[in-house]
Amino acid sequence: MRRIFALIACMTMLTVCFSVAAEEAASHGPILVVVFSATGTTKGVAEKLAEGLAADLYEIIPEEPYTDADLNWNDPKSRTSIETDDPMCRPAIAGELPDLTGYETVFIGYPIWWGDVPRIVSNFVEQVDLTDKTVAVFFTSGSSGLGSSMKHLEQQAGVGNWLEGKRFTSRTSMDELMAWAKELGIEP
Numbered sequence: 001m002r003r004i005f006a007l008i009a010c011m012t013m014l015t016v017c018f019s020v021a022a023e024e025a026a027s028h029g030p031i032l033v034v035v036f037s038a039t040g041t042t043k044g045v046a047e048k049l050a051e052g053l054a055a056d057l058y059e060i061i062p063e064e065p066y067t068d069a070d071l072n073w074n075d076p077k078s079r080t081s082i083e084t085d086d087p088m089c090r091p092a093i094a095g096e097l098p099d100l101t102g103y104e105t106v107f108i109g110y111p112i113w114w115g116d117v118p119r120i121v122s123n124f125v126e127q128v129d130l131t132d133k134t135v136a137v138f139f140t141s142g143s144s145g146l147g148s149s150m151k152h153l154e155q156q157a158g159v160g161n162w163l164e165g166k167r168f169t170s171r172t173s174m175d176e177l178m179a180w181a182k183e184l185g186i187e188p
């Protein structure tokens with residue numbers, strides 16, 4: 001009889017251990033979706049991603065908003081042209097930066113500017129602490145790919161486990177975004 005009790009106790013303990021391990025494998029902890037978007041395209045993607053993953057959303061808002069003239073890439077004297085020409089330029093971010101403590105995964109979304117990441121996003125990654133965070137980037141563009149934008153951000157952050165970024169558009173569906181997150185091993 002004692003042996004039977006011992007066996008049942010052992011099996012119960014094993015079941016508990018396995019279910020805890022399975023839960024841990026499936027869980028990725030709290031997720032933050034960070035986005036910079038000058039004309040709303042990347043923000044739309046970020047909102048869908050955050051909703052699908054039940055994640056928090058933080059928008060990088062420039063202290064000085066970008067006007068249409070600022071965004072004119074045909075004008076070599078426009079604000080964005082001048083910022084792009086200066087690798088050390090770090091446009092100021094309005095308000096407080098988010099506290100990343102407690103987040104395991106941070107998505108960072110941005111539009112491609114001149115084949116690269118907007119300088120204000122570089123400012124963001126240099127100011128927050130991404131130590132031990134899983135970082136996944138996503139971007140929108142007219143047609144350009146990721147280029148060196150993610151590599152630059154990774155270098156500027158100096159820490160974090162960076163996953164390969166992906167391009168989306170204003171037509172990207174929630175299902176596509178969730179499929180991408182699943183590919184990365186991140187599920188709600």
Ligand SMILES: Cc1cc2nc3c(=O)[nH]c(=O)nc-3n(C[C@H](O)[C@H](O)[C@H](O)COP(=O)(O)O)c2cc1C
Binds near residue numbers: 037080144
């Ligand atoms: C200053 C500037 C530079 C851009 N440079 C590129 C580029 O190099 N390649 C590209 O495909 N699209 C480029 N675009 C287009 C944007 O990446 C695209 O419209 C993006 O979806 C805008 O996102 P947003 O609405 O979130 O700001 C540029 C746009 C601006 C304003």
